[in-house]
Amino acid sequence: MSEANIAPWQRIAQSKKARRDSAIPTDWQLHHGQVPQDRLNVIDVPVKCGILTPCEVEITETDAPVLVKKMINMEYSSYQVIRAFCKRAAIAQQLVNCLSEVFFDKALEAAEKLDAEYRATGLTRGPLHGLPVSLKDCFKIDGTDASIGYTAYADRPTKKDEESEITKIMRESGAILFCKTNVPTGMMAGETYNAIYGYTANPYNRNLSSGGSSGGESALLALRGSPLGVGTDVGGSVRIPASFCGLYCLKPSSGRFPTYGLQDGMQGQEAVRNSVGPMAKSLDGVELWSRAVLTSEPWMHADPDCLPIQYRDVDIPKKLCFGLLLDDGIVKPLAPVSRALLQTKSSLEAAGHTVIQFNIDDPLYTDNLKFALYRSAAADTVKSILAQTKEPWPRGMEMLEAMANKENKGDDSNCPATVTDLWKAQIKRTEYAKHILNSWAATKTRTGTGREMDALLIPCTVWPASEKYKFIYDNYTSLWNVLDYCATTVPVTHASYTDAKPEYEGRSELEAKVWRDYSPEKFAGAPVxxxxxxxxLNEEYLLGVTRACDNALKAAKNISNGCGM
Structure with a gap:
């Protein structure tokens, strides 16, 4: 194709991708053919490829809170730690295409300055002293783009005074920022691909998705290319990737952590509020980040929507009661997901906790309501951004495209919502929130603890990790964004060739498609x-309950492995 025939979006994408790739030093690059394209599981490549030294492997295999302690004790310098993670992130990028912005040189310079300051003063920078932290592409960082997958937003580097508040808080807490991670176009999909960088694969099985919209972050963390990452969630965008890649995360209620200054795919949409949350290989990492951000008192200076709630240390009862929802009534989870839920139930009961059934009445109500809340301006917004560079509509946005083009098919499903429509939807949302509130409170009579259920145990998605371009259902996560509840994820097991495929007829064409596409061998090895x-707004209590659940799972695993007393 001649230069004259290349569309503006293609020129931008080629240039942007080339600059990212050139930021990886030659001696950090895998040899051609070192990892065959048909090798699906690449999770151990960083350790075995020979690019990392033994010390760098040790550093990158260490959890975030331990790394901070070791740097404070001067067992490692921040420079050592940053360099190790920059190298491992470079390897991860070559394996699964997870990075969007690469600024390793600036990170190494910042680490050198922090080390010199610490040697001179003996004072730590903050609770994240010297720690590498990766950010989702939507966080604005001085000198980098926040393109969120749009070619129209590329080549618009952020100025210092435009940085996101989380970016500033990370630096003030002592973190060293070193890269940003890939997202789907406009951050509006449950898997990660865009016209600039392409698809981000799952490192446990590169035929599968790493999730979305924080899918670049989850893939990087799974390969231990970062010890701690930050994403955003307005429909499952932290939880889905965390679940797909074997990570812990926290999706807080809106107002707990600052979102001010993000590059948002639906700027001004407040019917379902966005939230910022941490992702890590350990629950300790999630808690470290949460404490660090709230220690900065962001409601005082960072975000007018932040609530003045300090991090609260809470007492968790020894005996807990969990609600269990195995099926939302719309799409039944696939066999590995159901197995993980039942395995968790068994582990909790073995640890002395109680598990009761919990049901959601009228499940289609929230699925339909979510669309009414989201759709008011999204279609026209996406259309106008794509038009700036003549970028085509991405696959998966066919409904929004039809709405933006006013393709009325005999009903109002493709018509943009009016303000009146939005107000009506918000009334229904509040009514439904009251219904769920009552159902939750009513569990007090069934728990046996004298309290209502301490948390609800449910699927994250219907898949262990979806196949590429086949993510089509998010109600297990988006429901809780509509209701603004907080949520966490816990890795439980891996999909197996031995997982059965039960004879099952879907209750709808959507459910039937999910089950028709399922075969155990497609998903073998994927985290569940x-x-x-x-x-x-009960984040600290939920984190404590999540730890009890995680401890129960680990204890059951130790017993099954013959490690019990």
């Missing part, structure tokens, strides 16, 4: 996580 949901 579960979701724990807690009451609104």
């Amino acid at each position: 996580g579960i979701q724990l949901v807690g009451r609104r």
Whole structure:
């Protein structure tokens, strides 16, 4: 194709991708053919490829809170730690295409300055002293783009005074920022691909998705290319990737952590509020980040929507009661997900906790309501951004495209919502939230603890990890965004060739498609996580309950491996 025939979006994408790739030093690059394209599981490549030294392997295999302690004790310098993670992130990028912005040189310079300051003063920079932290592409960082997958937003580097508040808080807390991670176009999909960088694969099985919209972050963390990452969630965008890639995460209620200054795919949409949350290989990492951000008191200076709630240390009862929802009534989870839920139930009961059934009445109500809340301006917004560079509509946005083009097919399903429509939807949302509130409170009579259920145990998605371009259902996560409850994820197991494919006829064409596409061999080896949901603004209690659940799973695993007393 001649230069004259290349569309503006193609020129931008080629240039942007080339600059990212050139930021990886030659001696950090895998040899041609070192990892065959048909090798699906690449999770151990960083350790075995020979690019990392033994010390760098040790550093990158260490969890975030331990790394901070070791740097404070001067067992490692921040420079050592940053360099190790920059190298491992470079390897991860070559394996699964997870990075969007690469600024390793600036990170190494920042680490050198921090080390010199610490040697001179003996004072730590903050609770994240010297720690590498990766950010989802939507966080604005000085000198980098926040393109969120749009070619129209590329080549618009952020100025210092435009940085996101989380970016500033990370630096003030002592973190060293070193890369940003890939997202789907406009951050509006449950898997990660865009016209600039292409598809981000799952490192446990490169035929599968790493999730979305924080899919670049989850893939990087799974390969231990970062010890701690930050994503955003307005429909499952932290929880879905965390579940797909075997990670812990926290999706807080809106107002707990600052979102001010993000590059948002639906700027001004407040019917379902966005939230910022941490992702890590350990629950300790999630808690470290949460404490660090709230220690900065972001409601005082960072975000007018932040609530003045300090991090709260809470006492978790020894005996807990979990609600269990195995099926939302719309799409039944596939066999590995159901197995993970039942395995968790068994582990909790073995640890002395109680598990009761919990059901959601009228499940289609929230699925339909979500669309009414989201759709008001999304279609026209996406259309106008794509038009700036003549970028085509991405696959998966056919409904929005039809709406933006006013393709009325005999009903109002493709017509943009009016303000009146939005107000009506918000009334229904509040009515439904009251219904769920009552159902949650009513569990007090069944728990046996004298309290209502401590958390709700449910699937994160219907898949262990979806096949590429086949993510079509998110109600297990988006429901809790509509209701603004907090939620976490816990990795439980892995999909197996031995998982059965039960004879099952879907209750709808959507459900039938999910089950028709399922065969155990497609998903073998993929992580399987579960979701724990807690009451609104109850993040600290939920984290404590999540730890009890995680401990129960680990204890059961030790017993099954013959490690019990």
